[in-house]
Amino acid sequence: MAIRPILTAPDPRLKAVSVAVEKVDGEIRKLAQDMADSMYAADGIGLAAIQIGVAKRVIVMDLDQKTEEGRAKKDWKVFINPKILWASPEMATYEEGCLSVPDIWDDVDRPARVRAEWLDLDGKRVEVEADGMLATCLQHEMDHLEGILFLDHLSRLKRNMAIKKLEKAKKLSA
Ligand code: NI
Numbered sequence: 001m002a003i004r005p006i007l008t009a010p011d012p013r014l015k016a017v018s019v020a021v022e023k024v025d026g027e028i029r030k031l032a033q034d035m036a037d038s039m040y041a042a043d044g045i046g047l048a049a050i051q052i053g054v055a056k057r058v059i060v061m062d063l064d065q066k067t068e069e070g071r072a073k074k075d076w077k078v079f080i081n082p083k084i085l086w087a088s089p090e091m092a093t094y095e096e097g098c099l100s101v102p103d104i105w106d107d108v109d110r111p112a113r114v115r116a117e118w119l120d121l122d123g124k125r126v127e128v129e130a131d132g133m134l135a136t137c138l139q140h141e142m143d144h145l146e147g148i149l150f151l152d153h154l155s156r157l158k159r160n161m162a163i164k165k166l167e168k169a170k171k172l173s174a
Contacts, residue, residue, distance in 0.1 A: 001033070001034075001037050002033075002034045002037060002038075003034075003037050003038050003041040004034055004035075004037075004038045004052040004053075005038075005052070006038060006042055006047070006051050006052060006099050006100060007050075007051055007052070007053060007100055008099075008100050008101070008102055008166065008170070009100050009101050009149055009151070009163070009166050010163055010166060010167060010170075011100075013050065013053055013055075014050060014051070014100055014144070014147065014149065015147040016050055016055045016147050017055070017145070017146055017147050018048070018049065018050050018055045018056055018057045018058075018144075018145040018146075019055060019056060019057065020056075020057050020081050021056055021057055021058060021080050021081055021119070023123070024080055024119055024120075024121065024122070024123035028056075028058065028080065028121075029121055031049060031054060031056065031058060032058060032060055032078045032080075032121060034052065035047050035049060035052060035058065035060045036060045036062075036074070036076045036078075038052055039060055039062070039076070039099070040062075040074060040076075042099050044099045045061060045062060045063055045137065046059065046060065046061040046062075046063075046137045046140065046141045047059070047060050047061075047099060047141070048141045048142075048144030048145055050144055050145065050147075051099060051100050051144060057080065057081045057082065057145050058078065058079070058080050059078070059079040059080075059082060059138075059141040059142070059144075059145070060076050060077070060078050060079075061076065061077050061079065061134075061137055061138070061141065062074065062075060062076040062077070063133050063134060063137060078120065078121050079116075079118040079138070079141070080118055080119040080120070080121075080123075081118060081119055082116055082117070082118035082138065082141075082142055082145075083116065083117050083118070084114050084115070084116050084139070084142065085114075085115045085116060085117055085127070086114065086115040087111035087113070087114045088111045088112050088113040088114070089111070090111070090112045090113070091109045091110060091111060091112055092109070092110060092111070092112035092131075092132075092135070092136065093107050093108065093109050094107070094108060094110075094133070094136045095107050095108075096108045096136070096140055096150045097150075098140070098149060098150055100144075100149065101149060101150065101151060101162070101166065102166075102169065103165075103169070104151070104162050104165065104166070106150070106151075106154055106158060106162075108136075108140075108150050108153045108154070109153070110135070110136055110139045110140075110153075111135070111139070112131060112135065113129065113130065113131040113135055114129070114130055114135050114138065114139065115127065115128070115129045115130075116128060116130060116138055151163070
C-alpha cells in the first residue's frame with residue numbers, strides 16, 4: 001500500500017497525454033493499487049494515473065456512496081486503455097469536482113450514455129454500456145488521459161476565475 005501525492009491544477013503535468021498500457025503486468029497492478037490507496041486517502045471516487053504523475057492510460061473508480069462511517073467496502077474498479085465506442089446524443093448535466101481541482105465544483109454537460117471498452121487487471125477486455133454516474137465519471141477520468149480537466153468544459157470566464165482561485169490556494173500553501 002502506497003499513498004502518493006495528487007497533483008493539483010495548475011500543473012503542466014496534468015496536461016500530458018497519457019500513453020497506452022502495452023501489457024497488464026505486476027507493475028500495472030501495483031500502480032492501480034497505489035492509485036486506489038491514494039484515491040481513498042483523498043476521499044475521491046475516481047483517479048487517473050496522471051493525477052499521481054504517471055502518464056499511463058489507467059483509471060481507478062469507486063462510485064459507492066459514502067456513509068457516515070465511511071465506505072462500507074472498498075470495491076474499486078480499474079479501467080486500462082479505455083475507449084468510448086459510442087456516445088448518446090442526449091446529454092446529462094452533473095456537478096463535477098476533481099481531486100486535482102480542490103474546492104471547486106461546477107456543472108458539466110456530457111453524453112448521458114456511453115458504450116465503452118477497457119482492459120481489466122487480468123488484461124481481459126470488458127465492454128459495458130454505462131449511464132448515470134458511471135457514464136459521467138468515466139468520461140471525466142478519460143478526459144484526464146488526454147490532459148483535459150473538467151474546468152476545460154466551462155466558459156472561459158468561469159475557468160479563469162477557477163484558475164485564479166487555484167493559483168491563490170497554491171501560493172497560500174507554499
Ligand atoms: Ni478529475
